[in-house]
Amino acid sequence: MKHLDLDPIRRAWGTVRMPGSKSISNRVLLLAALSDGVTNIRGLLEADDTDVMLDALERLGVRIERESATVHGAGGAFPVKSAELRLGNAGTAFRPLTAVLAFCGGEYRLSGVPRMHERPIADLVEALRSLGARIDYAGEKGYPPLAIHPGSIRGGATRVRGSVSSQYLSALLMAAPLAGAETRVEVEGELISKPYVEITLNLMRRFGVEVKREGWKALTVPARRYASPGAIHVEGDASSASYFLAAGAVGGGPVRVEGVGRGSIQGDVRFTEVLEKMGASVSMGEDWIECASPAGGKLRAIDADLNHIPDAAMTAAVAALFAEGASTLRNIGSWRVKETDRIAAMATELRKLGAEVEEGGDFLRIAPPPELKPATIDTYGDHRMAMSFSLAALGGVRVRINDPDNVGKTFPGYFDAYASVSAPVVAIDGPSASGKGTVAKLVASALGFHYLDSGALYRLVALRAVATDEAAAAGVAAALPAPRFEGESVILEGKDVSDAIRTEEVSTAASFVARVPAVRAALLGRQRAFRRLPGLVAEGRDMGSVVFPHADLKVFLTASLEARAERRYKQLKDKGIAATLAALLQDLRERDARDATRSAAPLKQSPGARSLDTTSMTAEQAAALIAGWYRGANR
Numbered sequence: 216m217k218h219l220d221l222d223p224i225r226r227a228w229g230t231v232r233m234p235g236s237k238s239i240s241n242r243v244l245l246l247a248a249l250s251d252g253v254t255n256i257r258g259l260l261e262a263d264d265t266d267v268m269l270d271a272l273e274r275l276g277v278r279i280e281r282e283s284a285t286v287h288g289a290g291g292a293f294p295v296k297s298a299e300l301r302l303g304n305a306g307t308a309f310r311p312l313t314a315v316l317a318f319c320g321g322e323y324r325l326s327g328v329p330r331m332h333e334r335p336i337a338d339l340v341e342a343l344r345s346l347g348a349r350i351d352y353a354g355e356k357g358y359p360p361l362a363i364h365p366g367s368i369r370g371g372a373t374r375v376r377g378s379v380s381s382q383y384l385s386a387l388l389m390a391a392p393l394a395g396a397e398t399r400v401e402v403e404g405e406l407i408s409k410p411y412v413e414i415t416l417n418l419m420r421r422f423g424v425e426v427k428r429e430g431w432k433a434l435t436v437p438a439r440r441y442a443s444p445g446a447i448h449v450e451g452d453a454s455s456a457s458y459f460l461a462a463g464a465v466g467g468g469p470v471r472v473e474g475v476g477r478g479s480i481q482g483d484v485r486f487t488e489v490l491e492k493m494g495a496s497v498s499m500g501e502d503w504i505e506c507a508s509p510a511g512g513k514l515r516a517i518d519a520d521l522n523h524i525p526d527a528a529m530t531a532a533v534a535a536l537f538a539e540g541a542s543t544l545r546n547i548g549s550w551r552v553k554e555t556d557r558i559a560a561m562a563t564e565l566r567k568l569g570a571e572v573e574e575g576g577d578f579l580r581i582a583p584p585p586e587l588k589p590a591t592i593d594t595y596g597d598h599r600m601a602m603s604f605s606l607a608a609l610g611g612v613r614v615r616i617n618d619p620d621n622v623g624k625t626f627p628g629y630f631d632a633y634a635s636v637s638a639p640v641v642a643i644d645g646p647s648a649s650g651k652g653t654v655a656k657l658v659a660s661a662l663g664f665h666y667l668d669s670g671a672l673y674r675l676v677a678l679r680a681v682a683t684d685e686a687a688a689a690g691v692a693a694a695l696p697a698p699r700f701e702g703e704s705v706i707l708e709g710k711d712v713s714d715a716i717r718t719e720e721v722s723t724a725a726s727f728v729a730r731v732p733a734v735r736a737a738l739l740g741r742q743r744a745f746r747r748l749p750g751l752v753a754e755g756r757d758m759g760s761v762v763f764p765h766a767d768l769k770v771f772l773t774a775s776l777e778a779r780a781e782r783r784y785k786q787l788k789d790k791g792i793a794a795t796l797a798a799l800l801q802d803l804r805e806r807d808a809r810d811a812t813r814s815a816a817p818l819k820q821s822p823g824a825r826s827l828d829t830t831s832m833t834a835e836q837a838a839a840l841i842a843g844w845y846r847g848a849n850r
Contacts, residue, residue, distance in 0.1 A: 219619040221608040227466030228765040229636035233451025233474040235260035250288035252443030296321030314390035317348035326360035370396025377406030391436035410482020451475035453483035457530040464495035468507030486527035516540035541582035548577030555595035598624040642758035645772030648779035655754035657838030669755030674716035677724035689733035760821035769824035
């Protein structure tokens, strides 16, 4: 079995942009497909579950331009009247399509992976049958696969249990406008996961259908056709955000997620309330959320009903490993019928890490151990198991995640994103000719880390931009492909541009573009993208102050003006470039003055940085000292 080993993680900090919400993406795709008009979907999630929905809709005759995420609505029932659909383990595709296809007057067969055939669907099928649908079980009664036949669907009233899955109610609501008559859906018992039904109602409203709700006991859907809003934005996934917010709460932080915030329509944004109860520091804007550890560093245990956030509740279960005392997660019975039996799976894997776990029909009680144990985590084909347990590495232990690729269901780039806030960073700043480039490469080699020459990025912009044209330079920076650093070489789009970016003309232009705020803003994210496991050594003039302000180790290299001029003179002489020490001294004085006084990221020693004067040191000596500092701080 494929696996991923996560080394102990010392700290989590940084910023991550969330992929689109799975819950919103698949609902929007379906509603757009049923609508009159054309819908452009911005921010659509690219993952296994949305691929399942896209494939199914195309097989049903819906025209979709995938590159631009543009859906040409069918204006009601799907045109294809016979199809066999394999829907994997995507509940957000299987349940709604079951309901919609029952209204389409065709012959359809729906199946999935073996686990999907273990997930109950009888409540939805019986509700549809009461409206005139003809649906047969093609296997075990009450479970997929299903055979759907033309029925005499009509409006009217139906009932559905609310205690197993809110997806049944959402599916009925989204399909009901196809009945051509008003439809009333009554909910039997307590409705779980209400926020997910609220997402459904919100999106139906965006497509022109307003559902009347009588509390959570009955909902009435009017006889109204869906109409495209023209364009719709999919906000970032709040469930996926929970892992990064928990990483900030557990691993120091701050960790910021972008794309989801105070304005979210997703219930899982309320995971922030759980973290606040645990003592974490949380702040929020319309489109972002940030979380950091409590001032004392230790989280508090909780006893909480998490019925409203069942997916994010899994994150809370792992976060409980880092709390003082035992935590109890209640009213999570819906975990039993998810991608796996999540209560049983979570209990088993938490015990591997040393926790004492009491497992009930709809609750977990988790008592953390004094110290976590290294463990191999089985994920049961469940993406949320893989993502949740990645947090355990923040406990200072090595964690092996079996079958890590299952995160592709909702977040294919999860582990890269996790590395972007958890991989250690050594930031080396200093004035021109202080030796930071040579030293940084040696430190990266000694630690086995990746290397970033930030100055090369500005030189690459200067190589492609017209000097003194700020707008052009900003455009080049925004579109700049990621270079590779191989030894002394800088590789851009397969070409070695090392010599080209070191010419006097490019150096002068680089000095100009580096002072343009729009260029610096465009390159900020590109520089941070170099942060990945096992770690990064980044050198420049604002690495510790701006680009990586929470770096695990910050070093400010200095050397006397004379020593720096001698080093630059030797470099130029070795390349056969004529120069004089006097000219180099004057050039460095002027450059130091410009760098120290420029408005955009002036050169300065950042707070917490260790100063290292290399005047009487070799590069090798300086690198060995810095590597020793890092290792000593991370024992």
